[in-house]
Amino acid sequence: MEETKFTPQTWPNHAEQATAEGKNKFVGIWIFICSDIVLFASVFATYLSLRNKGPAGMEFTTQSLFELPLAFVMTMLLLTSSLTSVYAMYHMKNYNIKGVITWMAITVLLGLGFLGLEIYEFYHYVHIGFGYTQSAFSSAFFTLVGTHGLHVIIGLVWITCLIVRNAKRGLNLYNAPKFYAASIYWHFIDVVWVFIFTVVYLMGVLG
Amino acid sequence: MSSVAVSKKKGFGAVLWDYLTTVDHKKLGVMYLFAGVLFFAIAGFEALLMRIQLMVPNNDFISAGLFNELLTMHGTTMLFLAATPLLFGFMNAIVPLQIGARDVAFPFLNSLGFWLFFLGAIFMHLSFFMGGAPDAGWTSYASLSLYSPGHGIDFYVLGLQISGAGTLISGINFIVTIITMRAPGMTFMRMPLFTWTTLISSSLILFAFPPLTVGLFFMLVDRMFGANFFDHTMGGNTIIWEHLFWIFGHPEVYILVLPAFGLFSEIIPVFARKRLFGYSSMVFATILIGFLGFMVWAHHMFTVGMGPTANAIFAIATMAIAVPTGMKVFNWILTIWGGSIKVTVPMLYALGFIPSFVAGGVTGVMMATAPLDYQLHDSYFIVAHFHYVIVGGIVTAIFGSMHYYWPIMFNRTLSEKLGVLTFWVFFIGFHLTFFLQHFLGLMGMPRRVFTFQADQGWDLFNYISSIGAIMMAVGVVLLVINVLLSIKTPPVNRRDYWGDGRSLEWSIQLPVPFYNFKQTPLVRGFDPCWLEKQEGNKEMMTYAEPLGDIHMPNNSILPLIMSIGLFIAAFGALYHPDGVSWSVPVIVIGLGITVLAMITRSVKDDHGFHVHVEEVIATEERLYGKGGNK
Numbered sequence: 001m002e003e004t005k006f007t008p009q010t011w012p013n014h015a016e017q018a019t020a021e022g023k024n025k026f027v028g029i030w031i032f033i034c035s036d037i038v039l040f041a042s043v044f045a046t047y048l049s050l051r052n053k054g055p056a057g058m059e060f061t062t063q064s065l066f067e068l069p070l071a072f073v074m075t076m077l078l079l080t081s082s083l084t085s086v087y088a089m090y091h092m093k094n095y096n097i098k099g100v101i102t103w104m105a106i107t108v109l110l111g112l113g114f115l116g117l118e119i120y121e122f123y124h125y126v127h128i129g130f131g132y133t134q135s136a137f138s139s140a141f142f143t144l145v146g147t148h149g150l151h152v153i154i155g156l157v158w159i160t161c162l163i164v165r166n167a168k169r170g171l172n173l174y175n176a177p178k179f180y181a182a183s184i185y186w187h188f189i190d191v192v193w194v195f196i197f198t199v200v201y202l203m204g205v206l207g
Numbered sequence: 208m209s210s211v212a213v214s215k216k217k218g219f220g221a222v223l224w225d226y227l228t229t230v231d232h233k234k235l236g237v238m239y240l241f242a243g244v245l246f247f248a249i250a251g252f253e254a255l256l257m258r259i260q261l262m263v264p265n266n267d268f269i270s271a272g273l274f275n276e277l278l279t280m281h282g283t284t285m286l287f288l289a290a291t292p293l294l295f296g297f298m299n300a301i302v303p304l305q306i307g308a309r310d311v312a313f314p315f316l317n318s319l320g321f322w323l324f325f326l327g328a329i330f331m332h333l334s335f336f337m338g339g340a341p342d343a344g345w346t347s348y349a350s351l352s353l354y355s356p357g358h359g360i361d362f363y364v365l366g367l368q369i370s371g372a373g374t375l376i377s378g379i380n381f382i383v384t385i386i387t388m389r390a391p392g393m394t395f396m397r398m399p400l401f402t403w404t405t406l407i408s409s410s411l412i413l414f415a416f417p418p419l420t421v422g423l424f425f426m427l428v429d430r431m432f433g434a435n436f437f438d439h440t441m442g443g444n445t446i447i448w449e450h451l452f453w454i455f456g457h458p459e460v461y462i463l464v465l466p467a468f469g470l471f472s473e474i475i476p477v478f479a480r481k482r483l484f485g486y487s488s489m490v491f492a493t494i495l496i497g498f499l500g501f502m503v504w505a506h507h508m509f510t511v512g513m514g515p516t517a518n519a520i521f522a523i524a525t526m527a528i529a530v531p532t533g534m535k536v537f538n539w540i541l542t543i544w545g546g547s548i549k550v551t552v553p554m555l556y557a558l559g560f561i562p563s564f565v566a567g568g569v570t571g572v573m574m575a576t577a578p579l580d581y582q583l584h585d586s587y588f589i590v591a592h593f594h595y596v597i598v599g600g601i602v603t604a605i606f607g608s609m610h611y612y613w614p615i616m617f618n619r620t621l622s623e624k625l626g627v628l629t630f631w632v633f634f635i636g637f638h639l640t641f642f643l644q645h646f647l648g649l650m651g652m653p654r655r656v657f658t659f660q661a662d663q664g665w666d667l668f669n670y671i672s673s674i675g676a677i678m679m680a681v682g683v684v685l686l687v688i689n690v691l692l693s694i695k696t697p698p699v700n701r702r703d704y705w706g707d708g709r710s711l712e713w714s715i716q717l718p719v720p721f722y723n724f725k726q727t728p729l730v731r732g733f734d735p736c737w738l739e740k741q742e743g744n745k746e747m748m749t750y751a752e753p754l755g756d757i758h759m760p761n762n763s764i765l766p767l768i769m770s771i772g773l774f775i776a777a778f779g780a781l782y783h784p785d786g787v788s789w790s791v792p793v794i795v796i797g798l799g800i801t802v803l804a805m806i807t808r809s810v811k812d813d814h815g816f817h818v819h820v821e822e823v824i825a826t827e828e829r830l831y832g833k834g835g836n837k
Binding site for chain 1 (some may be wrong): 312313375379380382383386387388413414416417418420421422424425428429432434435436440441443444447451456600643772802806809810812814
């Protein structure tokens with residue numbers, strides 16, 4: 001395929017949907033997110049029904065375990081990373097690859113920060129005896145938050161691949177939909193976290 | 208990559224490589240079809256063994272344990288590994304042709320979907336040779352399966368996890384294809400019914416498979432990694448499995464039956480030689496069935512003890528599904544009514560389908576009545592009901608459509624004479640097998656028992672039922688013979704094989720070239736092939752573009768590698784509870800292979816390739832002789 005050289009003036013308004021492949025990717029990522037929503041809904045429902053359930057005499061409850069300050073910092077990191085990925089898309093619209101790469105890299109850093117705190121949190125729980133196999137509650141908690149964490153890892157690997165692959169060669173109609181799909185996915189992860197923050201941590205601390 | 212090279216005779220290795228790497232929807236359709244037939248035969252054989260065991264009371268032909276394995280694998284295989292791929296075969300082969308597309312939206316994912324399904328299926332069947340098959344029924348209720356010894360259930364969980372991912376990927380692919388890849392003029396309300404039902408059934412896959420994935424994951428970690436989702440002593444709850452399973456399991460029935468409805472909605476107007484009656488109400492009914500299909504899962508759990516309110520709500524929702532289904536049945540009848548009917552083999556299956564399926568539907572409404580369901584639950588009445596729906600609805604659709612679409616898929620024909628014989632042997636065998644099982648159920652015979660005591664009034668009906676099963680097996684063998692004989696039939700090499708084709712796929716000159724349409728068609732109305740024929744258009748197609756370069760996707764081996772990675776990882780997970788030292792490394796290596804293949808796919812540009820005008824003309828001349836497609 002011949003590479004068309006664009007300038008900010010000739011760069012199409014919706015570069016992510018300018019080709020047939022791009023349009024397919026755009027619809028495809030939204031359809032995929034629909035199914036991922038159902039996946040999370042199933043895990044959420046299970047978590048709600050197994051919350052605080054464990055072997056007789058279990059001392060762990062949501063109130064004794066969860067601490068809002070840490071969850072708040074994690075939430076802020078992830079929400080901010082969503083914002084920075086919007087900046088990256090803004091620069092994509094203006095055909096500014098440097099801006100795209102810079103803001104996507106910041107998104108990855110914030111995501112890594114979130115992931116680091118999550119790993120610390122998990123480590124802490126396991127350390128005090130609340131391991132994956134400890135109870136139905138622990139299994140459900142780690143599965144719900146861990147599924148989200150896995151999504152974050154996949155998103156980080158994905159965006160890193162895109163940055164490494166495209167930093168040198170600039171934007172074109174082939175990689176614009178890829179950046180766009182990754183940013184949609186990243187927003188989705190962020191929205192899921194908002195629900196986790198509400199259902200697991202806020203509702204957990206309130207009891 | 209050149210299309211002209213295809214004309215040279217290729218060696219076995221090259222052909223094999225071509226099929227391992229293909230992203231062509233037509234080839235994948237054929238692969239789905241043959242994989243489906245393979246697993247259909249295996250599961251049918253399992254059913255035959257069970258019926259031989261139940262032919263006479265106190266039989267000891269097979270042991271109780273083996274019977275449990277057979278009944279589990281029969282159900283699981285038929286639904287996940289036979290009916291689904293057979294329908295996917297038709298969807299792949301036909302839907303892009305019906306909407307005027309050159310391929311699906313994501314040809315790479317299409318191939319990935321197939322290989323995930325196929326390797327998942329192989330994985331599950333390895334259980335027979337590696338210490339015993341799953342034995343907790345296709346529903347694999349957690350209270351039973353959690354403590355099932357051996358690795359049977361682990362094979363079930365991991366195999367379904369892999370093949371389920373493949374099905375989900377294919378579902379997403381079909382949705383996007385139908386939304387974005389329609390030819391100019393192919394509006395939503397001009398889409399053939401099979402395309403519509405594919406769209407709705409793919410949407411059901413989209414929402415139904417994630418709960419199954421989650422349920423299977425819980426089972427996986429519970430059995431293999433010490434989690435406690437279903438273990439009540441640790442606070443778990445086995446009912447969670449039942450809900451998740453049926454939130455998937457009930458829509459699964461509609462995932463299978465809606466495409467079957469779609470296939471019959473294609474067959475009936477062609478052979479009644481009348482436009483499909485009530486097209487828009489058919490579309491509406493399809494959407495409504497898809498929607499209601501998600502509101503009824505708990506009717507499988509009336510006896511769990513959810514309370515009268517929940518039972519009543521789910522009972523009424525279930526009965527409501529009979530309304531759109533009834534709309535469809537009346538539309539088919541009114542399409543046939545007053546038509547100039549040609550009773551070909553596909554039409555014969557359609558005519559057999561309507562009463563059989565209605566019988567299955569009516570017993571469904573009976574079971575939806577919650578108080579009556581307490582009586583019918585876990586009896587042979589249930590077995591009779593769902594076999595009437597599945598065999599009477601889905602299997603007849605698949606057999607009929609094999610005859611109907613064989614010319615398009617293979618440029619060969621199946622024998623009509625042998626087809627008629629097959630139909631009658633199979634159809635009579637089917638009713639003989641399952642009709643009497645209604646009464647066995649009402650007389651109190653429980654399902655899933657490996658034998659029964661004599662003189663309870665069940666002996667004769669069981670005997671007749673087994674005779675019917677043997678007839679069905681003979682019917683399937685006849686169909687396979689028909690398929691083998693079709694290799695020797697002369698190629699069709701023309702348009703509109705049945706002479707009364709209505710939708711776009713019949714406008715294509717056979718054999719279908721690998722790019723499907725040399726020019727993208729312009730769809731000028733509903734039933735475009737019929738429309739163009741009525742206007743005397745010999746090409747049966749109007750074009751939306753001049754002859755030009757055609758863009759096609761590249762083949763790739765990566766889907767197979769990704770699937771093999773998961774296949775390897777599954778063995779690691781399977782042996783994890785045995786405490787073997789290599790289990791975790793095997794999981795890591797397997798997943799590593801998959802992830803590396805995914806990263807390769809992401810960073811390696813794949814722009815596809817262009818077939819130039821001269822190559823298109825050369826291909827047309829090679830396929831259709833001098834002067835090309837005229």
